[in-house]
Amino acid sequence: MIRGDSDAEARRRRPPARPAPRLTLDTPVTYLKGVGPARATSLAKLGITLAGDLLRHVPHRYEDATTVTPIAQAAVGADVTVLGRVIAKGVLPTRKGLRVFQAVIQDASGMLEIAWPGQPFLDRTINKDDWLLCTGPVRFFHGRRLQPREFVNLGPEEEGTGEGRVLAVYPSTEGLSVRLLRAMVQQHLDALLPLVQEPLPAWLIDAADVPPLPDALRMVHRPTSVAEAMRGRSRLAFEELLCVQLLHRKANQVAREDRGGRAFANKRDLTSKLRAALPYTLTHAQVRAIREIVHDMESPRRMHRLLQGDVGAGKTVVAVFSALLAMENGAQVALMAPTELLAEQHARSVANLLAPLGIAPVLLTGRLGAKEKRAALARLAGDGPVLAIGTHALLQSDVAFANLGLVIIDEQHRFGVEQRAILGSKGVAPDVLLMSATPIPRSLALTLYGDLDVSVLDERPPGRQPVTTVVRSESTRTKVFEFANAQLDAGRQVYVVYPLIETSEKIDLKAATVMYEALVAGALAGRRVALLHGRLPSDERDVIMRNFRDGALDVLVATTVIEVGIDVGNATVMIIEHPERFGLSQLHQLRGRVGRGAEQSYCILLGDVGAEAAERLGMFAATEDGFEIARADLQLRGMGDLFGAKQHGLPAFRIADPLRDEALNETARTLADRVLRDDPDLEQPLYAGLRQQLTVGYAKALEYFRVG
Known part of the structure; x- marks a missing residue:
């Protein structure tokens, strides 16, 4: 038998190829045209395993090729976007040892030098004949030179330059260039978009003034303008913010209603004496925070509040008023600080505040001698109100409170959830006040700490000179x-x-x-x-x-x-x-x-x-406004894990930015409250799609909804 006959016989014996499954959003990406095992592995690194994940892989920025400046018109001092083909390139050293990657690009009108100081590695990814879209200032350096603020390598194909279009720039990974990802999305977009169903009720879409999901996905992946891309992005950001707000609002509700505490009576005995003895007048912010804390402590529900304020905003005196309210009711108070120095500082300042009232706090740190520690432990174990100030020493097993009613934790981000829980377990459902000196804009604080009530001190006490x-x-x-x-x-x-x-x-x-x-x-x-x-x-x-x-x-x-x-x-x-x-x-x-x-x-x-x-x-x-500075810092550096979001159970945002999307975040918070008032457990058919989104994206947090 000749070889051709053998091959034909083998093909007849081979079982027929398995037909590709009908395309759905849950189809594995390996069934998409152009995606083999190697690319599927790279896509998985980006969180893309299903066809629908490709739609949710949103560009992190856009390059506007609709307003390209001809190279000949790129004047020194101007900020421009130019498009040209690489005709020369190389890495040049400088006298200071810095290596600069340079490329010369050309369009129909002329040539321009592009320079990337300190990025010699670009020599491996930018090739001769590649088309580059570069945005940045043109400066004079032995001639005109542009140092890109942003750039996109469009590859060697002239028809792929994208001139006249808005180009999506996707988060990429090794083995998947931005250009390849863009082509992959465009190849499958028309087939996938008709499969998308809007999970949110129409009234929510209208109230938030965002486009429906299918339209939004088309806008972010194939925009006609940067403004349209941003409008599409706002729909995806709103969905994220709404889901997180729903989870946090529900968590807060469950925490407040299901965990009963004690109701303190505002007797205005010790608190009034302290106010009369203060050598200064409380700021409006301090008065507001004290009022919010008193309202919580009077309630039979357990207080779980964050007091955050700028440097020198007067958090300590607010905490002391809170402590005195508990002590008026015969309860004990524990104030925990992360270091011995900070605990000693609190003990001194609080002792000075309370001296006119004849009250002396108890200090408990690891530096105490055996005799001092025995005396401190005896006071905590005895009857009567007491204010204990200490470090992690308060968590030790031999520290027992007779009647712990309020826990105050300073620099709360320095303590883990378990440590805070240990201190709270030394009483019967004591109220909890957390304090933080990291100023965060209120809208962001309410999102990051959505399971807490938040009080903000945004004024400086009188008499403090500005630095x-x-x-x-x-x-x-x-x-x-x-x-x-x-x-x-x-x-x-x-x-x-x-x-x-x-x-x-x-x-x-x-x-x-x-x-x-x-x-x-x-x-x-x-x-x-x-x-x-x-x-x-x-x-x-x-x-x-x-x-x-x-x-x-x-x-x-x-x-x-x-x-x-x-x-x-x-x-x-x-x-x-x-x-x-x-x-x-x-x-x-x-x-x-x-x-x-x-x-x-x-x-x-x-x-x-x-x-x-x-x-x-x-x-x-x-x-000196710490909140204004924090806002600017976050815009420049991003949130990262700056505020211990993981510690607070906050799902990571992929698209939304609670600071940049502040107005949208406020809208999401308001609408989340309306949804929960309408249907606390999202059981109505109207909210089936929203419930599904929560199930898929926020499964770990769904314990708040008591879903098995």
């Missing part, structure tokens, strides 16, 4: 330290902060350890200077901070280990080197270490920074 903040260049270093020495001569104290502990070969930055030696031998010679960073043993750090607090040190050279620290009222100067290396919120926390006394204080941002960083730091220097 003078300035940006100074490296050339003024001598004058800056002359000013610091003048403050030291006047009896004040100084912080000097660096972003690194030790020098690095990869980053050209001053480091705390090296600069400590240089300052002691130079600008701060003769001063009592100490070095503080996170690699020191905790006991050694505590000793240094206590010495600085007590005035035994003049200057503290440190890293951000002091970001959330103790109050040193005598410290009036904060010098921050390489300020561009810090986030705005981090700078704000560092600045909050000064200005805590009666003297005028100063924050000096020292270093040579680029134009973009200078603008950012200038904005920081112009305001």
